[in-house]
Amino acid sequence: MTSHADFDEMDESGLDKDRIANVIPMFEQPVEQADSAADDLVANGESKVIEDEKTNAVFSRLAALPQVEYDRVRKHEAKALGIRSVTLDAEVDARRVVKADTEFASAIEDADMDDAVQASIDGVGTGFVVNNDGVFRLQPKLKGEGVDRVFVCAPLRVTALVRDKASDNWGKILEFADADGVPHQVTVPMAMLAGDGTELRKTLAQRGLGLAAGNRARDNLLAYVMSCKPTARGICVESTGWFEDVFVLPDRTIGTSRERILLQTEARCVYTRAGALDEWQQGVARLCVGNSRLTLALCIAFAGPLLYFAGQESGGINFFGPSSIGKTTILAAGSSVFGGPSFIQTWRATSNGLEGQCAMHTDTLLVLDEMGEVDPKEAGAISYMIGNGAGKTRSDRNGDARAKKTWRIMFMSSGEVGLAQHMGEGGKTVRAGQEVRLVDLPADAGMGCGVFEELHGFDSGATLSNAIKQATRTWYGAAGIAYIEAVAAQAETMPRHVKEAVSRFVKKYLPEGASGQAARVCARFGLIAAAGELATHVGITGWEAGTAHRAAAATFQAWLEHRGGAGNQERAAVFAKVRAYFETHGEARFTDVYAIDDRATINRVGFRHMTEGGQQFYVLPEAYKREVCAGIDSRAATKILIEAGWLMPDNEGKSQQKKSLPGMGETRVYVFSTRMWEEAPLE
Numbered sequence: 181m182t183s184h185a186d187f188d189e190m191d192e193s194g195l196d197k198d199r200i201a202n203v204i205p206m207f208e209q210p211v212e213q214a215d216s217a218a219d220d221l222v223a224n225g226e227s228k229v230i231e232d233e234k235t236n237a238v239f240s241r242l243a244a245l246p247q248v249e250y251d252r253v254r255k256h257e258a259k260a261l262g263i264r265s266v267t268l269d270a271e272v273d274a275r276r277v278v279k280a281d282t283e284f285a286s287a288i289e290d291a292d293m294d295d296a297v298q299a300s301i302d303g304v305g306t307g308f309v310v311n312n313d314g315v316f317r318l319q320p321k322l323k324g325e326g327v328d329r330v331f332v333c334a335p336l337r338v339t340a341l342v343r344d345k346a347s348d349n350w351g352k353i354l355e356f357a358d359a360d361g362v363p364h365q366v367t368v369p370m371a372m373l374a375g376d377g378t379e380l381r382k383t384l385a386q387r388g389l390g391l392a393a394g395n396r397a398r399d400n401l402l403a404y405v406m407s408c409k410p411t412a413r414g415i416c417v418e419s420t421g422w423f424e425d426v427f428v429l430p431d432r433t434i435g436t437s438r439e440r441i442l443l444q445t446e447a448r449c450v451y452t453r454a455g456a457l458d459e460w461q462q463g464v465a466r467l468c469v470g471n472s473r474l475t476l477a478l479c480i481a482f483a484g485p486l487l488y489f490a491g492q493e494s495g496g497i498n499f500f501g502p503s504s505i506g507k508t509t510i511l512a513a514g515s516s517v518f519g520g521p522s523f524i525q526t527w528r529a530t531s532n533g534l535e536g537q538c539a540m541h542t543d544t545l546l547v548l549d550e551m552g553e554v555d556p557k558e559a560g561a562i563s564y565m566i567g568n569g570a571g572k573t574r575s576d577r578n579g580d581a582r583a584k585k586t587w588r589i590m591f592m593s594s595g596e597v598g599l600a601q602h603m604g605e606g607g608k609t610v611r612a613g614q615e616v617r618l619v620d621l622p623a624d625a626g627m628g629c630g631v632f633e634e635l636h637g638f639d640s641g642a643t644l645s646n647a648i649k650q651a652t653r654t655w656y657g658a659a660g661i662a663y664i665e666a667v668a669a670q671a672e673t674m675p676r677h678v679k680e681a682v683s684r685f686v687k688k689y690l691p692e693g694a695s696g697q698a699a700r701v702c703a704r705f706g707l708i709a710a711a712g713e714l715a716t717h718v719g720i721t722g723w724e725a726g727t728a729h730r731a732a733a734a735t736f737q738a739w740l741e742h743r744g745g746a747g748n749q750e751r752a753a754v755f756a757k758v759r760a761y762f763e764t765h766g767e768a769r770f771t772d773v774y775a776i777d778d779r780a781t782i783n784r785v786g787f788r789h790m791t792e793g794g795q796q797f798y799v800l801p802e803a804y805k806r807e808v809c810a811g812i813d814s815r816a817a818t819k820i821l822i823e824a825g826w827l828m829p830d831n832e833g834k835s836q837q838k839k840s841l842p843g844m845g846e847t848r849v850y851v852f853s854t855r856m857w858e859e860a861p862l863e
């Protein structure tokens with residue numbers, strides 16, 4: 181099969197015109213979707229043009245017939261050729277245009293066209309003209325000499341051929357204005373052009389292109405788009421963010437690139453702008469100074485575009501705390517770096533929708549408000565998915581695997597409780613991996629003013645919160661663009677600077693002997709600090725140098741305190757879980773081994789044994805796995821519990837001991853010592 185890359189090279193170099201003629205129809209000829217023979221040909225990469233001379237002669241003969249006569253015989257002729265009538269229509273139509281080209285060339289030239297418009301359009305297909313009134317197909321008059329102009333659609337230009345980084349997924353860029361004069365740019369995949377034109381028509385109609393009615397018009401539109409061969413090339417990307425040294429946003433590309441780079445998306449653009457940078461600095465950034473959480477939020481936004489240079493994974497901060505202390509205000513401040521109020525999304529989005537959102541926020545910031553709105557299991561899965569940077573592999577309509585959506589984002593969230601507690605309330609245990617991806621940070625700054633430490637002369641937290649929210653509705657988006665422009669200008673030195681700044685932060689603030697999880701979180705705060713300082717340095721924030729760094733250091737400290745130290749979170753989760761289990765069930769569901777009465781223990785999970793040092797618990801193996809270790813990996817938990825001395829192995833080191841139990845005889849059980857009531861060992 182001739183690859184698209186070959187096609188690209190040949191077309192541009194202009195070397196192999198004959199081969200081009202054979203390859204172009206692969207893209208250009210209308211293909212009947214339901215026509216399985218034709219589908220097979222297309223699937224094999226062959227041109228759908230039927231080479232057979234006899235068949236060709238039939239097509240030419242039919243093309244010469246007056247329309248009425250053709251309509252009378254078309255079904256019969258199609259049947260005789262063993263093809264569908266619509267396929268025959270397309271073949272016959274194509275030959276009519278050729279006829280128009282050759283026999284009526286002079287008539288076309290004389291036709292009443294706006295030559296200036298026509299000439300300015302690159303690569304308009306043979307047999308079509310475009311002017312200010314629209315796109316027209318030229319057809320020989322049914323009676324007499326000359327050509328007819330058949331209206332196809334409002335003015336529509338095919339401006340570039342695009343493909344992805346792997347020279348796959350080719351498409352065409354279509355540009356037009358809707359009835360209000362609003363310009364539209366649509367990237368149409370070639371795959372869509374291989375259909376019967378219905379999908380193309382629907383896509384364009386939805387965006388407001390004026391179209392002629394009827395099936396013939398549909399075919400004409402498809403033939404027009406296929407026949408246009410623009411020389412301009414572009415690269416299509418599926419997510420925002422860095423592509424080589426340029427930064428792609430839905431409405432612009434920042435930095436210079438060899439060719440056009442376009443974002444292929446149907447999602448609405450959330451990167452909106454209002455007001456100038458200095459207005460945003462005065463209205464929003466100024467009020468963040470002295471407020472660690474607000475400053476952090478802005479820095480988190482600035483950190484998004486640096487993930488790429490830092491080589492860090494996606495991750496985020498979840499500001500949690502009671503209602504009406506200013507959590508959504510924090511999110512609004514952070515969002516204002518890139519967009520207006522619609523930049524804030526909700527946790528309630530389905531995970532499918534969320535994958536698209538993540539792709540559209542790659543290298544910037546994803547903001548999700550109100551974690552409480554999704555159920556705990558979902559919250560855990562979402563934070564894991566976002567942090568993982570990739571969606572699920574899905575199948576397309578044919579069952580073929582489609583490329584997974586991927587992303588790299590900073591995200592910011594709010595909730596009344598942290599992720600760990602939210603999941604715990606739903607009977608789920610947060611895994612350390614989830615917690616490292618979405619870091620729970622207490623939103624309350626602990627100064628009696630909710631999230632604030634500095635009221636900037638406002639009489640209460642409430643009025644400051646309202647002022648910030650109002651400001652973020654008035655001025656937004658300018659900072660993000662200016663910041664990305666500055667970063668793009670220094671893209672070459674960025675990786676080194678960013679990595680050095682992060683390691684300086686980690687060296688300074690990560691407690692000695694901290695676990696790997698704490699180190700990862702510290703590196704994230706380090707990146708946030710570096711981003712904020714960079715934004716200040718290039719004149720985006722209007723802050724004094726050091727403001728961002730101090731806020732990141734203070735909030736990292738707050739995270740450490742909330743977490744209870746820099747130890748390993750998996751161990752802490754196991755201890756908490758086990759202790760809570762015995763606190764809840766220790767009395768009711770364990771039978772005392774010395775009990776003299778024979779009262780049944782309802783839902784028994786084991787036995788209690790009072791020793792000199794205190795109460796020991798013998799847990800039956802099934803209950804141990806199903807209940808004590810519910811939601812955690814029981815084998816890993818057993819190892820941790822034995823190391824901590826909470827679980828006592830037998831003399832051979834096996835995790836279960838044989839005990840003689842009333843009514844059960846010799847039975848293997850897990851023996852919990854009294855150590856579990858002592859201080860939990862974190863390291």
Ligand SMILES: Nc1ncnc2c1ncn2[C@@H]1O[C@H](COP(=O)(O)OP(=O)(O)OP(=O)(O)O)[C@@H](O)[C@H]1O
Pocket residue numbers: 502503504505506507508509510594596629630631632640641642643645646
């Ligand atoms: N620090 C504060 N002190 C007192 N009141 C505040 C403070 N911050 C916000 N408020 C009040 O709470 C209202 C809601 O603010 P915001 O949406 O930021 O709070 P929230 O913490 O997200 O609340 P919720 O949990 O209900 O979503 C504000 O309009 C304001 O009246």
Ligand SMILES: [Mg+2]
Pocket residue numbers: 507508509549550594
């Ligand atoms: Mg809120």
